[in-house]
Amino acid sequence: MRDAAHTAPGGHASAHAMQAVSAGAVHLGLGAPGTVHEIHEHRELGFLRKYVFSTDHKVIGIQFMFTGLVFFLVGGLMAMAIRWQLAWPWTEMPVVGRILFPNTGRVISPEFYTMLFTMHGTIMIFFVIIPLLTGAFGNFLIPLMVGAPDMAFPKLNMIGYWAMIPAAFCALISFGLEGGGPAAGWTAYPPLSTIEKAAPGSLHAQTFWLLALTFVGASSMMGAVNYVTTIVKMRAPGLTMMRLPMTVWGLFIAALLQLFALPVLTAASIMQILDRVVHTGFFTPTNLLVNQLSPETAGAAAGGQPLLWQHLFWFYSHPAVYIMVVPAMGFASDILSTHARKPLFGYKPMVYSIMSIAGLGFIVWGHHMFMSGMNPALGMTFMVSTIMIALPSCVKVFNWLATLWGSRIHLTSAMLNALAFVAMFIIGGLSGIWMASTPVDIYIHDTYIVVAHFHYIVFAGSVFAIFGAIYHWFPKMFGRQMNETLGKIHFVGTFVFTNCVFYMMHQLGIAGLMRRTADPYAYDVYAHLQPLNQFISISAFCLFAWQIFFVVNLFHSIFWGKRAGRNPWRSCTLEWEAPSPPGHGNFDRRLAVHRGPYEYGTPEVQEDYLPQARSL
Amino acid sequence: MRFLLTLLLIATLVLGVWTFMDAHNHGWWLPPNVSSYGPHIDQLFYLILGMVGFFFVLTEGILIWCVFRYARKSETKADFTHGNHKLEMLWTAIPGALLLVITFTQMGTWAEIKYKGSFPNVAPIAEVWASQFDWRVRYPGDDGKFGTMDDIENPFEFVVPVNEPVLFHLRSRDVIHSFFVPYLRLKQDAMPGMVIPVWFQVTQEGSYDLVCAELCGWGHYKMAGRLRVVSRAAYEEWLKKAKLEMLSNGTEDKS
Numbered sequence: 008m009r010d011a012a013h014t015a016p017g018g019h020a021s022a023h024a025m026q027a028v029s030a031g032a033v034h035l036g037l038g039a040p041g042t043v044h045e046i047h048e049h050r051e052l053g054f055l056r057k058y059v060f061s062t063d064h065k066v067i068g069i070q071f072m073f074t075g076l077v078f079f080l081v082g083g084l085m086a087m088a089i090r091w092q093l094a095w096p097w098t099e100m101p102v103v104g105r106i107l108f109p110n111t112g113r114v115i116s117p118e119f120y121t122m123l124f125t126m127h128g129t130i131m132i133f134f135v136i137i138p139l140l141t142g143a144f145g146n147f148l149i150p151l152m153v154g155a156p157d158m159a160f161p162k163l164n165m166i167g168y169w170a171m172i173p174a175a176f177c178a179l180i181s182f183g184l185e186g187g188g189p190a191a192g193w194t195a196y197p198p199l200s201t202i203e204k205a206a207p208g209s210l211h212a213q214t215f216w217l218l219a220l221t222f223v224g225a226s227s228m229m230g231a232v233n234y235v236t237t238i239v240k241m242r243a244p245g246l247t248m249m250r251l252p253m254t255v256w257g258l259f260i261a262a263l264l265q266l267f268a269l270p271v272l273t274a275a276s277i278m279q280i281l282d283r284v285v286h287t288g289f290f291t292p293t294n295l296l297v298n299q300l301s302p303e304t305a306g307a308a309a310g311g312q313p314l315l316w317q318h319l320f321w322f323y324s325h326p327a328v329y330i331m332v333v334p335a336m337g338f339a340s341d342i343l344s345t346h347a348r349k350p351l352f353g354y355k356p357m358v359y360s361i362m363s364i365a366g367l368g369f370i371v372w373g374h375h376m377f378m379s380g381m382n383p384a385l386g387m388t389f390m391v392s393t394i395m396i397a398l399p400s401c402v403k404v405f406n407w408l409a410t411l412w413g414s415r416i417h418l419t420s421a422m423l424n425a426l427a428f429v430a431m432f433i434i435g436g437l438s439g440i441w442m443a444s445t446p447v448d449i450y451i452h453d454t455y456i457v458v459a460h461f462h463y464i465v466f467a468g469s470v471f472a473i474f475g476a477i478y479h480w481f482p483k484m485f486g487r488q489m490n491e492t493l494g495k496i497h498f499v500g501t502f503v504f505t506n507c508v509f510y511m512m513h514q515l516g517i518a519g520l521m522r523r524t525a526d527p528y529a530y531d532v533y534a535h536l537q538p539l540n541q542f543i544s545i546s547a548f549c550l551f552a553w554q555i556f557f558v559v560n561l562f563h564s565i566f567w568g569k570r571a572g573r574n575p576w577r578s579c580t581l582e583w584e585a586p587s588p589p590g591h592g593n594f595d596r597r598l599a600v601h602r603g604p605y606e607y608g609t610p611e612v613q614e615d616y617l618p619q620a621r622s623l
Numbered sequence: 624m625r626f627l628l629t630l631l632l633i634a635t636l637v638l639g640v641w642t643f644m645d646a647h648n649h650g651w652w653l654p655p656n657v658s659s660y661g662p663h664i665d666q667l668f669y670l671i672l673g674m675v676g677f678f679f680v681l682t683e684g685i686l687i688w689c690v691f692r693y694a695r696k697s698e699t700k701a702d703f704t705h706g707n708h709k710l711e712m713l714w715t716a717i718p719g720a721l722l723l724v725i726t727f728t729q730m731g732t733w734a735e736i737k738y739k740g741s742f743p744n745v746a747p748i749a750e751v752w753a754s755q756f757d758w759r760v761r762y763p764g765d766d767g768k769f770g771t772m773d774d775i776e777n778p779f780e781f782v783v784p785v786n787e788p789v790l791f792h793l794r795s796r797d798v799i800h801s802f803f804v805p806y807l808r809l810k811q812d813a814m815p816g817m818v819i820p821v822w823f824q825v826t827q828e829g830s831y832d833l834v835c836a837e838l839c840g841w842g843h844y845k846m847a848g849r850l851r852v853v854s855r856a857a858y859e860e861w862l863k864k865a866k867l868e869m870l871s872n873g874t875e876d877k878s
Contacts, residue, residue: 118841192838198815199798199840205755206840292816297755297797313799313814347693349701356711378801378836380814383737387730394726398719404682405714406706411689413702418624418694426690430632433682434639437675440725446732447668450653450808453801453836495624499631506635514642514651519805521836524844532805532832535650608700615700 060169062161063591067168068147069484072477074171075139076561082130083551085123092120094537094544096526120525121190121206122182128193129178129216132331133223136465138171139473140334141227141265145234145258147484151582152255154243154600154620156592159236167229174222181212181219189216192523194320197290197313201282204298214283217276224273227265234262243581243620245600249358250619252580252604253351256358257337260365264326264333267369272323275316282311290316317379321372329368331465332432333361335472336403339428341604342475343407345578346422347414348615350605353406360399360406367396377445378452386445393443400436404429415608415615419576420494424475427502428468435463438513453523456516462509474501474557482575486587487568490560497556504553507546511539579618580604625694629687636683640676657831657852658807659788659824663732665808670728674721736809742822743788750792751781753800753813756842758833762862775865780849784858785828793819801837804850812837825852 052061061067091100092115104113115123146164150157158164182188189212191200199205200213238251238259251259281287288308295302295309302309344351351357373381373389407429416422438460441447451457474497481489520533527533574583585594598620606617617623646652656665693701735741750761750769760781764773769792783789793802795813802821803810811821833848853861 116841117844121838121841121843190841196799196838199838202798205798295797295815312816347701350703350705352704353706353711356706356715378810379799379812380817380819383733386737387733390729390733391726394722395719397722398715401678401718402711402715406711408682408685408689409707409710411686411693413704414689414693415697415699415701416690416694418628423624423628426628426686430635430683430686433679433686437679440671440675440722441668444667444671444725444729446664446729446736447671449736449810450664450668450805452810453803499627502631506639510639510642511651514646514649517646517653518651519654519803521803521834523838526844529845530832530834530847532654532834539649539651603705605705608703610700610703 060165062157062165064146064150064158064161064164065484065589067164068143068145070168071138071142071146074175075135075143078130078134078175082127082135083554085127085130087548087551088115089120089123089127090544090547091115092525094541096528117525118187118190121523122188124523125189125192126178126182131465132193132327133220134175134178136331136469137227137327140331140469141230141234141258141261142168144254144334144338144476144480145230145262148254148480148582149234149237149258150241151483151585151589151593152252152580153238153241154246154581154594154598155237155241156594158233159241160233163229164233167226167233170222170226170229174219174226177215177219177222181215184211184215186210187212189213194324195279197279197282197311197316198292198295198297201279201291202295202297202302203283204300214280217280217283220276221273224269224276228269231262231265231269234258235266243598243600246581246619249355250600250603252337253340253357254334254337256361257334260361261330261333264330264365264368268323268326271319275319275323279316314376314379314381317376318372321375325372325375326365326368328461328464329364331469333364335428335469336361338472338476338479339407339425341580342421342425342479343410343429344605344607345479345576346417346419346425347411348417348607349410349414350607351406352409354603354605356402357406360402363399364396367392367399371396374443374448377448390443390445394440397436397440397443404433404436419478420489420491420498421475421479423495423498424471424478427498428471428475431463431467431471431505434510435460435468438463450519451516453521454516455512455520455522458522459509459512459516462512467505467509474498477561479576480582481564482571483582483585483587483589485565485568486571487564488571488575489564489568493556493560497553497560500553500556501550504546504550508543508550511543515539577614577616579606579616581619584618584620625690628694629691632683632687632690636680636687640680643672643676654805656806656808657825657827657829658809659826660732660736661808663735667729667732671725674725739820742820743790745788745790747790747792747820748783749781750794751802752794752796753802753835754796755798755840756835756846758846758848762865764866775862775869777865780851781833782851782853782858782861783825784855785825785852787855788822788824790820790822793821798839799837800835800839800846803834803836804831805834806831807850810836828852828854
């Protein structure tokens with residue numbers, strides 16, 4: 008048993024980190040990692056250093072959160088435009104059409120449609136979900152939950168956030184370039200993405216898109232190095248790995264996934280940049296004829312293999328799917344246990360299942376390529392690994408349900424969203440089995456059932472978990488509580504409309520409707536699907552509009568919310584030992600951890616919870 | 624809130640199941656199948672539907688019960704338990720076994736459709752070329768070879784005989800496309816730089832939509848083609864006429 012008195016490994020790293028954190032503070036000592044010191048003498052920092060170029064993990068986390076939410080709005084608006092086109096193709100867009108599409112008769116052009124879904128996917132994945140999960144909550148929560156005063160490398164952390172800015176710049180500027188935005192899909196399959204004449208926006212926009220991806224990758228990488236180091240080296244005394252809250256486990260595993268998978272994406276996107284800019288031939292095969300022109304006559308090398316990109320891209324982007332859900336699973340576990348006042352059922356199986364999801368996550372990328380012309384025998388092996396990855400997800404669901412069984416549920420806004428996460432994750436997880444099965448995938452590959460599936464995981468799953476996490480940790484972030492009534496109104500509408508939008512997409516997919524088509528109704532086989540698409544679009548507009556309740560609640564509560572104490576949810580984990588909001592250096596008293604993170608309803612004490620840091 | 628949430632979750636469950644049961648009345652379901660291996664794919668689809676449907680009802684059902692039963696106000700503490708080894712074993716082993724069963728039942732059909740070993744022993748009937756944004760079908764002509772002077776090139780429409788196995792070569796001239804005929808349950812990407820053999824056998828004469836299922840540029844949505852399935856005799860006749868037509872206007876293929 009590790010206890011307060013021991014000197015854990017990593018004393019050096021933490022001391023180093025602390026020095027970096029509190030430049031000008033008194034010497035913080037070389038005690039056990041995460042030991043908290045009462046004395047904080049800070050040089051008063053100017054506004055810029057405190058709120059803009061801050062090295063404080065909490066400020067960086069909140070910066071990531073607002074950046075992510077702003078991009079959520081941008082990506083959401085793009086989704087609305089996509090839905091307009093799918094419901095009423097080539098019709099004038101009311102009100103905004105005049106401003107947005109003056110040259111095409113207030114109508115979305117087919118070129119612009121391809122750019123819309125390309126950027127919708129790119130923004131939602133790389134600028135919303137990943138930054139919100141790992142950037143915002145990873146930064147804000149990890150040091151607090153492991154009882155550390157800050158991240159291991161605060162400056163690197165700051166650079167990690169600021170690397171998002173050139174990324175965002177490259178992504179958004181590409182729309183203003185000649186020919187328009189990137190139009191090769193968020194997967195950027197060559198040769199469509201590598202040959203300039205193949206897609207209208209491919210002139211420079213695609214190059215900028217690749218640069219954006221590289222910067223995002225650099226940002227995530229710096230974050231991941233920090234998270235792993237902080238979790239391994241800076242835990243409070245007594246906080247063994249097996250006493251970490253699931254949120255930290257989820258973020259830890261997601262960071263490991265990023266560390267191992269991101270270099271591959273970065274290498275691949277640099278290869279594609281080279282193909283485009285200096286005409287190397289990694290991905291462009293010989294003897295193409297695009298727009299009556301052979302790329303080789305324009306000086307491009309050939310002899311490449313488009314499948315190579317798909318392998319490299321999915322080697323990152325499939326684990327990225329787990330990066331987008333594993334932290335969400337962690338949030339949901341913590342929120343469920345706290346608000347159900349019952350210990351998380353099966354802590355160890357929960358940890359092991361996250362680990363096996365991550366491990367298997369590295370050998371399933373080929374299921375995106377079942378139809379690509381890859382050797383079908385390889386498809387068979389990828390099918391086996393892909394179907395088996397359903398098993399740890401299944402174990403997680405049963406453990407969540409067992410956590411709720413016999414519990415005392417408090418239906419707070421945070422809890423409602425966490426419960427919705429479980430309900431929605433079940434749907435998204437189950438529909439994945441169709442996609443994993445190679446023969447069924449022959450039919451449903453690249454249809455709307457795939458769109459339904461990953462939106463159930465990423466939107467209905469992760470986004471509900473993110474909403475839950477915002478409601479749950481908001482008091483810690485701002486020292487105030489969010490309005491519960493508004494939170495509940497927001498939840499009910501979001502839940503209803505989310506299902507109206509995404510559930511019906513299964514039906515489109517089963518009817519064979521393929522993705523990424525601007526106007527499918529010209530085909531006999533799809534003509535009857537327009538009314539269903541109109542229903543989905545109207546629901547999507549309502550879903551978008553309903554978020555106003557969240558925005559109002561968020562901003563209102565930041566300034567005028569009810570003041571929250573240290574521990575408004577009577578939670579056991581370490582972040583609630585700090586003041587709300589925590590000051591520089593986080594904790595104002597020494598921490599020692601005595602037990603696991605989920606001692607709710609314990610018979611040991613009178614109250615229904617026993618915090619990790621309380622000694623009996 | 625407890626009743627409202629219970630109601631919302633019940634609605635999700637009931638409407639979710641009902642949507643799948645009622646969908647075929649609205650055409651939100653698998654289109655009719657006309658290929659020889661289509662029924663195998665459909666059976667596997669229904670097998671998985673049955674399994675996921677069962678787990679959907681089971682897990683959402685438990686969730687609904689938990690919300691309904693345990694979200695009540697209560698003065699007592701929750702059950703204090705950290706887990707149960709036996710239960711964990713149970714809900715790992717049973718789904719694990721089911722998933723393995725699912726995995727193994729898929730393999731035969733996949734091999735039947737995509738493995739070279741199970742391709743029919745016939746000469747390729749045509750090359751199907753995909754390019755931005757159309758389909759061109761090239762029949763080999765009398766010499767049975769592609770890329771010779773007597774090739775017959777037919778835009779838009781892929782004409783094949785009914786009730787016999789058809790093998791063709793799928794190729795792309797520019798970017799990645801995907802040959803997708805929903806009625807056939809057949810999809811295969813056309814990969815530039817690769818010649819991909821594909822086979823099917825249609826059981827019913829008719830004309831079926833051929834669509835592109837892989838983003839290929841701005842005109843992706845209108846990359847329409849047709850698969851016309853006719854009797855052997857009609858096919859021979861069509862081929863003869865196409866040959867004559869080609870000779871009369873002297874087209875030749877330069878690529």
